[in-house]
Amino acid sequence: MSEAARYVRIMDTTLRDGEQTQGVSFSPDEKVNLAKTLLEQVCVDRIEVASARVSSGEASAVSQIVAWAEERNLAERVEILGFVDGGRSVDWIAGAGGRVINLLAKGSEKHCRGQLGKTLEQHLADVRETVAHAQARGLAVNLYLEDWSNGYRDNPDYVFGLVEGLADTGIGHYMLPDTLGVMTPERVFAAVSDMVQRFPGLQFDFHPHNDYGLATANVLAAAQAGAAAVHCTINCLGERAGNASLAEVAVNLRDQLGVEIGIDESHLARASELVEYFSGKRIADNAPIVGADVFTQTAGIHADGDKKGSLYHSRLSPERFARRRKYALGKLAGKASLAKNLERLDIELSEENQRKVLQRVVELGDSKKTITTEDLPFIIAEVLESKDYDHVELLACNLSSSLGLDSTASIKVRVGEQAHTAVGSGNGGYDAFTSALAKVVKKQGLVLPQLTDFEVRIPKGGRTDALTECSITWQTDEGELRTRGVHANQVFAAVGATVRMLNILMHRRLVEPKEATSASASTSGPELEPMRVAAS
Numbered sequence: 001m002s003e004a005a006r007y008v009r010i011m012d013t014t015l016r017d018g019e020q021t022q023g024v025s026f027s028p029d030e031k032v033n034l035a036k037t038l039l040e041q042v043c044v045d046r047i048e049v050a051s052a053r054v055s056s057g058e059a060s061a062v063s064q065i066v067a068w069a070e071e072r073n074l075a076e077r078v079e080i081l082g083f084v085d086g087g088r089s090v091d092w093i094a095g096a097g098g099r100v101i102n103l104l105a106k107g108s109e110k111h112c113r114g115q116l117g118k119t120l121e122q123h124l125a126d127v128r129e130t131v132a133h134a135q136a137r138g139l140a141v142n143l144y145l146e147d148w149s150n151g152y153r154d155n156p157d158y159v160f161g162l163v164e165g166l167a168d169t170g171i172g173h174y175m176l177p178d179t180l181g182v183m184t185p186e187r188v189f190a191a192v193s194d195m196v197q198r199f200p201g202l203q204f205d206f207h208p209h210n211d212y213g214l215a216t217a218n219v220l221a222a223a224q225a226g227a228a229a230v231h232c233t234i235n236c237l238g239e240r241a242g243n244a245s246l247a248e249v250a251v252n253l254r255d256q257l258g259v260e261i262g263i264d265e266s267h268l269a270r271a272s273e274l275v276e277y278f279s280g281k282r283i284a285d286n287a288p289i290v291g292a293d294v295f296t297q298t299a300g301i302h303a304d305g306d307k308k309g310s311l312y313h314s315r316l317s318p319e320r321f322a323r324r325r326k327y328a329l330g331k332l333a334g335k336a337s338l339a340k341n342l343e344r345l346d347i348e349l350s351e352e353n354q355r356k357v358l359q360r361v362v363e364l365g366d367s368k369k370t371i372t373t374e375d376l377p378f379i380i381a382e383v384l385e386s387k388d389y390d391h392v393e394l395l396a397c398n399l400s401s402s403l404g405l406d407s408t409a410s411i412k413v414r415v416g417e418q419a420h421t422a423v424g425s426g427n428g429g430y431d432a433f434t435s436a437l438a439k440v441v442k443k444q445g446l447v448l449p450q451l452t453d454f455e456v457r458i459p460k461g462g463r464t465d466a467l468t469e470c471s472i473t474w475q476t477d478e479g480e481l482r483t484r485g486v487h488a489n490q491v492f493a494a495v496g497a498t499v500r501m502l503n504i505l506m507h508r509r510l511v512e513p514k515e516a517t518s519a520s521a522s523t524s525g526p527e528l529e530p531m532r533v534a535a536s
């Protein structure tokens with residue numbers, strides 16, 4: 001069979017190994033949602049969702065996932081880690097409705113002797129008994145050879161003896177973990193090839209760890225050596241340095257090895273985001289495929305190449321992952337970066353005004369500010385002294401915070417031509433401010449949009465007098481909007497970002513429709529709807 005026709009299965013263990021990431025614990029509901037995403041949207045072949053006997057919450061998560069999977073004929077693709085423990089794991093898994101046990105056996109003689117105090121023969125007998133018990137209770141069995149990487153290196157005969165001694169048991173997959181993430185691609189290739197050739201009738205999985213940062217490379221080596229399946233996790237979660245990133249594994253198997261896989265790449269970024277929310281572990285902005293910035297061209301020369309016909313083309317196009325190319329604005333930006341951003345905002349500027357705006361963008365970049373596409377209209381407004389984004393202005397604001405009492409805010413805000421005052425209280429200065437602001441915007445028949453992310457940063461170095469940058473993401477009727485505010489006081493940075501958001505939304509509602517109307521030469525024009533920026 002040619003390499004291109006070979007199908008390599010992917011087993012995702014975000015919900016088991018991923019939960020062994022320090023500080024990560026998924027609730028049963030989160031597990032159910034992630035299981036659905038993995039099987040139905042990302043389309044991995046198998047998922048490992050829990051370790052047996054962990055808790056009653058875990059049993060409930062397994063039951064719910066399996067019940068959902070049963071209805072869709074997917075239950076055989078849901079696996080649970082279990083132990084050689086006199087049948088207790090088997091009973092726990094069967095009791096929760098599970099259909100597959102991934103049984104953890106000792107893949108290294110050192111562990112077998114040192115941890116269990118047993119010989120290979122004794123361990124084999126225990127494993128065989130557990131396998132028979134699992135099968136009697138209707139479970140399919142896969143077998144992990146724990147610490148196989150070191151076990152194979154130190155005493156391969158022990159490993160061969162273990163596999164040979166189980167060959168007649170009907171075990172589905174023999175799973176070869178690099179438990180401590182110590183292998184190199186060359187070692188993985190040699191060792192997996194040896195196992196595959198020595199036991200031609202068996203199916204081997206490779207289970208990586210990323211301690212040396214080689215997990216993805218090791219997975220590729222295992223696939224090349226003939227592994228039937230490889231393991232990975234979303235966002236590279238997993239014990240210590242993690243497992244291997246599903247997104248990286250998927251694109252490399254496809255693009256570098258040309259093997260077939262079942263993954264739907266258009267769901268990778270969304271799944272990664274979901275895991276970020278549920279795990280509380282943010283990924284780096286430059287994480288391949290799923291990081292926030294990996295489709296952003298920063299250098300003006302790259303933007304120029306794109307403008308002149310995709311000269312910097314790569315197979316990793318953002319569209320492939322349902323994402324969008326962005327062009328960063330900062331001190332490295334050039335005319336083409338600005339042009340691409342203006343295009344996205346549908347703004348046309350004369351050559352002269354583009355030159356002025358670019359100059360300002362570079363100046364701001366020089367003072368280390370990051371500039372978002374959404375900032376651009378403000379820079380344009382500032383540079384061209386346009387009043388376009390001058391719908392709302394905070395004229396005065398007094399915030400007070402104290403221990404044991406609510407914070408209070410007293411504000412004076414201009415909306416259009418009119419000044420309004422309001423007071424509010426809340427849990428912290430910003431909460432108090434938004435409660436006062438909500439009263440002002442309510443008078444205009446508006447509600448503030450939902451805030452979905454709030455990030456405060458200071459420049460590296462951590463001076464207490466540093467500027468603070470607050471980035472807020474809002475869910476508006478027209479999609480996500482991110483605005484920034486910069487101030488020495490972090491609450492006022494957030495206040496700045498909020499006023500900016502209101503100006504953008506008011507501009508969209510009050511000015512852009514009018515422009516569209518006059519551009520289409522209508523004399524009467526439709527009545528403007530009252531602005532409702534989002535459901536509260």
Ligand SMILES: CC(C)C(=O)C(=O)O
Nearest residue numbers: 144146147177178179
């Ligand atoms: C628990 C086992 C299967 C594991 O994750 C490993 O050995 O890496």
